[in-house]
Amino acid sequence: MTTPSHSPSPSPNRSWFQQEWRGLLLAIGFFTRIPVPALPDFHEQELNTAAKYFPLVGIIVGAFAAIVYSLANAVLPQDISVLLSMVATIWLTGAFHEDGLTDAIDGLGGGWEKEQVLQIMQDSRIGSYGVVGIVLVLSLKFAALNHFPPLLVPVLLIAGHSLSRLCSVMVMATQRYVKFSGKSKPLATSMPLTHLAVAALLGLLPLLWLPSSWYWGIVPVAAVWMWFSLVLKKRIGGYTGDCLGAMQQLTEVSFYLGVLACAAT
Template identity: 80%
Template structure:
């Protein structure tokens, strides 16, 4: 579930962070000064993708959530930095595997398992449905099925195992880069495919992402890679492979993406990044 799902979802994010925002039928965001609107968009990205409290934003409009998409990778840096901080503090007194596990728990608490939820819903839908509407209907179901249960167990296990095999000093940089790169991969899906919604629900918001927004997202999405050895950039090949594969799957099965598909893409490419870099380090 991502930006566009907030229109009809029973898992609305607003009550988690602040008092309900008023949604008027006027005052378009374009009337606000540029820097004021960008600051609002950044706060919306924080409030939507994490459980960090944000100030109440008057005259909130749902369309602003689409403007906030470009800050998705920047929020990823924040989440990764928090995980790295927890890891570094825990590793001073605890074994590395326990420190890694605590860093993972920290990200789950910080994000409310937002993307993990998307992964389980997407896998349940794609695994249990045949026709497009059936796939989308299963994704809308808040209950978790066998496909989703297996996927989340394997995803968490792969993350934990991969991170424990890195050098202790390398883990913080890998965490930050993994969270930022994987969220940029989700933004790339928004820029290359159309949003689809179950026919029985309300009409979704427009989700066409301008190239300028994609460029803004690319900066924080890729910048943490500079902390890694350039020879390890080959570790991005699995990320590209997973991105292409899953993009083709959702394109073929449902004709585009849903918010759950974006969450699944983030999780899958994060795991691919850890495994790819780990393979480079081992060479």
């Protein structure tokens, strides 16, 4: 994860291409271990530009998983290849979203009042709710991907990672950021419709490689997104970074299960 250098001075004038390129590098550096150039004169407002590229980061992560799966599946059984693809994504992202899932489940499961929920989320220790949640989600991913024909798994990995990150972006667009006590900063403070449109295009694009009859697999994703969004709204009045990670994980596994249900009918 790349940490850009802050600058107290106003952001220098940059061309549209420079701004977008910095936003893309910021998104890649923030959410993956991929080395990116340092970003001098960084300003937190640039996170607003980076947010729309989160689904593209999902495509990159999914493509990496697809490559690992394809290479492994040439010489290894399907189940081991799927497991290695999951290990690859966890390594590439530094378990960023998985960590968010465990923290969010711990907070929402163990806390009653808003401040208590946020305090538990901020705790670096993992509780029983988080352990059970991450084990179940990873197990469901593994089991679902194992039931698909080998040629379709790479496409599903790319689509699942891009679509699920779009779901996180949609949380940012529809709810407010809830600060922990202290100096925590939001990933982005605004989501213009043009940025949301770019994110939607990038998040949905890999679905074009799937059979149209499988598009019904998005229904469970939408249902989980609405349910978890309502939970966040009711329990803490918005979202945190951990909640975005949890949304990504929950909607990713929902996509695999939804498509699997479509394929079975």
